[in-house]
Amino acid sequence: MTESADFTLGQVLEIRQEELLNAWMNSVLLTWRRKYPHTAINEDLLRLQSRQLLDELRKLFSGAIPPEGWEPVPGSKIATLLYDFSVKHAKHGIKHNDTVLYISVIKQLLIRALLQDAPPACRVLNTLIISMDHVLDRLTVTLYDAYLETRERIIAQQSLSLLELSTPVVRLWDRVVMVPLIGVIDTQRARQITERLLEAIAKYEATVAILDVTGVPVLDTSVAGHIMKTIAAAQMLGAQVVMTGINPDGAQTLVKLGVNFAEVTTRATLRAGIAEGLLRVGKRIVPIKE
Amino acid sequence: MKIPILRLGDILLTSIQVDLTDAEVMQFQGDVLHAIADIEARGLLIDITAMEVVDSFMARTINDTANMARLLGAEVVVCGMHPAVALTLIEMGRGLIGVETTFNLNEGLVRLNRRIQQRGDSISTDQDE
Amino acid sequence: MDTLIPQENAESTIPIRDSTDILKARHRARELAAALRLGSADQTRLATAVSELTRNVLQYAGEGECRIINASSDHEVYIQVVVEDHGPGIPDIELAMRDGYSTSGGLGAGLPGVQRLMDEFHLTSRPGYTCLMIAMKRPRALSF
Numbered sequence: 001m002t003e004s005a006d007f008t009l010g011q012v013l014e015i016r017q018e019e020l021l022n023a024w025m026n027s028v029l030l031t032w033r034r035k036y037p038h039t040a041i042n043e044d045l046l047r048l049q050s051r052q053l054l055d056e057l058r059k060l061f062s063g064a065i066p067p068e069g070w071e072p073v074p075g076s077k078i079a080t081l082l083y084d085f086s087v088k089h090a091k092h093g094i095k096h097n098d099t100v101l102y103i104s105v106i107k108q109l110l111i112r113a114l115l116q117d118a119p120p121a122c123r124v125l126n127t128l129i130i131s132m133d134h135v136l137d138r139l140t141v142t143l144y145d146a147y148l149e150t151r152e153r154i155i156a157q158q159s160l161s162l163l164e165l166s167t168p169v170v171r172l173w174d175r176v177v178m179v180p181l182i183g184v185i186d187t188q189r190a191r192q193i194t195e196r197l198l199e200a201i202a203k204y205e206a207t208v209a210i211l212d213v214t215g216v217p218v219l220d221t222s223v224a225g226h227i228m229k230t231i232a233a234a235q236m237l238g239a240q241v242v243m244t245g246i247n248p249d250g251a252q253t254l255v256k257l258g259v260n261f262a263e264v265t266t267r268a269t270l271r272a273g274i275a276e277g278l279l280r281v282g283k284r285i286v287p288i289k290e
Numbered sequence: 291m292k293i294p295i296l297r298l299g300d301i302l303l304t305s306i307q308v309d310l311t312d313a314e315v316m317q318f319q320g321d322v323l324h325a326i327a328d329i330e331a332r333g334l335l336i337d338i339t340a341m342e343v344v345d346s347f348m349a350r351t352i353n354d355t356a357n358m359a360r361l362l363g364a365e366v367v368v369c370g371m372h373p374a375v376a377l378t379l380i381e382m383g384r385g386l387i388g389v390e391t392t393f394n395l396n397e398g399l400v401r402l403n404r405r406i407q408q409r410g411d412s413i414s415t416d417q418d419e
Numbered sequence: 420m421d422t423l424i425p426q427e428n429a430e431s432t433i434p435i436r437d438s439t440d441i442l443k444a445r446h447r448a449r450e451l452a453a454a455l456r457l458g459s460a461d462q463t464r465l466a467t468a469v470s471e472l473t474r475n476v477l478q479y480a481g482e483g484e485c486r487i488i489n490a491s492s493d494h495e496v497y498i499q500v501v502v503e504d505h506g507p508g509i510p511d512i513e514l515a516m517r518d519g520y521s522t523s524g525g526l527g528a529g530l531p532g533v534q535r536l537m538d539e540f541h542l543t544s545r546p547g548y549t550c551l552m553i554a555m556k557r558p559r560a561l562s563f
Contacts, residue, residue: 153494153558156558157558160558191377191381191460194377194380195373195374195377195458195460198373198374198376198377199373201373201393202372202373202393205393205394205397207397229380229381232380233376233377233379233380235391236371236376236379236380236387236391237371237373237376237391237392237393238369238371238390238391238392238393238394238397238398238401239393309442309446311437311438311439311441311442312438312441312474313438342449342463342466343445343449343463343466343467343470344467345467345470345471345474346471346529346532347470347471347474372459372463373459373460374459374460374462374463374464375463377460377463377464378460378463378464378467378536381464381532381535381536382467382532382533382535382536383518383531383532383535
């Protein structure tokens with residue numbers, strides 16, 4: 001039997017690896033399958049990664065216990081394993097508490113195994129448990145950080161996609177395109193709107209572009225500046241721009257701010273703007289005669 | 291690399307098809323001005339479809355050429371401006387290009403003819419009488 | 420993680436001696452932007468900025484060097500361009516960064532224009548050494 005002073009977690013892991021792995025996987029998968037019946041979980045891969053993780057833990061705890069304040073080295077095997085695990089599960093929509101569950105389950109199992117296997121009156125048992133507790137806590141933090149980072153990226157990505165969705169360029173008639181501007185116009189959106197509009201002008205060989213600002217809540221100098229740039233760029237491709245949908249409040253604000261859109265044709269309503277736009281390509285809307 | 295300058299009635303049509311070095315740009319400017327003077331051209335259409343980059347030097351050269359051509363009595367329209375080029379020029383600073391620009395050649399020709407007609411002068415060629 | 424980063428393009432150095440080098444440098448910049456899957460607007464922004472800076476080198480210093488560095492990660496595309504020369508330097512940086520200011524009879528949109536096109540812009544200049552660092556960064560699409 002082991003001398004009580006030489007007792008390590010490494011030994012426990014060496015003897016009990018398969019048993020611990022099975023118990024670990026069963027417990028984690030049981031919860032996940034119940035909560036995410038529609039998510040395909042690659043069990044073989046999970047098992048493989050978990051086995052590697054146990055290997056790393058065994059190495060870490062094979063001799064002296066890890067120093068106080070131990071942190072996983074970024075880029076080390078153990079950090080990479082957790083990072084990949086976390087990123088994958090965040091992408092698959094596994095919730096943060098269920099991702100963290102992965103570590104808390106193995107912590108429980110290891111504590112139990114330690115208590116069971118420790119020789120009677122083992123002097124190092126307390127230090128061992130405290131050290132292991134710390135290491136697994138740090139691993140949880142690593143896991144959690146990676147999880148949050150991934151979620152933030154997903155959110156950023158989604159807001160980008162939303163941005164794209166929110167900027168339709170409509171082909172109104174032959175050689176007439178229209179952009180309904182909706183919501184807050186910041187630099188990034190203004191860039192995107194301009195890119196979209198220019199592409200549409202080129203694609204449809206448009207000579208008239210109608211810019212409708214009905215849906216823009218605040219028209220201030222910054223927004224006006226962005227719109228002026230969009231207009232100038234459209235004009236550079238040879239398109240005439242008709243701006244519509246400035247309300248009385250907006251008109252007051254703009255002139256007080258010193259913006260008067262002097263070189264742009266403006267119409268109060270989209271309706272009038274469409275009539276003007278069509279006129280510029282020699283078209284008119286007339287009633288159907290009986 | 292010499293850029294061909296084609297004559298279409300009293301309009302000159304020229305298309306820049308490759309990225310030009312600065313020396314070639316200046317050469318081109320000279321060639322165009324001489325061609326305008328030679329035939330008393332009333333319009334110049336510069337197609338820049340193949341130009342992927344128009345920096346401030348190139349923009350200035352285009353403006354200069356247009357102003358020089360005006361002094362020689364020719365209206366100037368630049369056509370074939372790429373959307374990405376237009377965007378970049380606007381972002382760098384508005385007013386970099388002081389010439390009428392259009393996306394396609396056809397529209398460029400329409401604008402140029404309209405401008406020439408608006409001038410209403412008929413001294414340069416006999417067929418206008 | 421997939422690696423879209425063309426490693427062979429990690430850094431390329433283009434000596435700037437005559438105006439064909441301007442074309443070379445901006446071609447290289449555009450190629451890198453295209454390889455990193457940036458859109459045509461961003462490709463043009465980068466190529467135009469490189470064109471402006473390398474032309475400045477020729478105009479004011481006679482010769483110099485342009486380095487195009489791909490420092491992209493899995494998370495973002497990050498292209499850095501460093502343009503250096505050993506010319507007389509920019510006497511008044513504040514003035515050079517002002518819109519409409521030009522000593523060369525240009526439109527004066529050069530440096531401030533480049534700054535507006537780029538996400539990062541750093542200029543250091545003293546007699547005998549001028550260095551401009553610009554960078555463009557874009558979030559990279561997540562791969563599922």
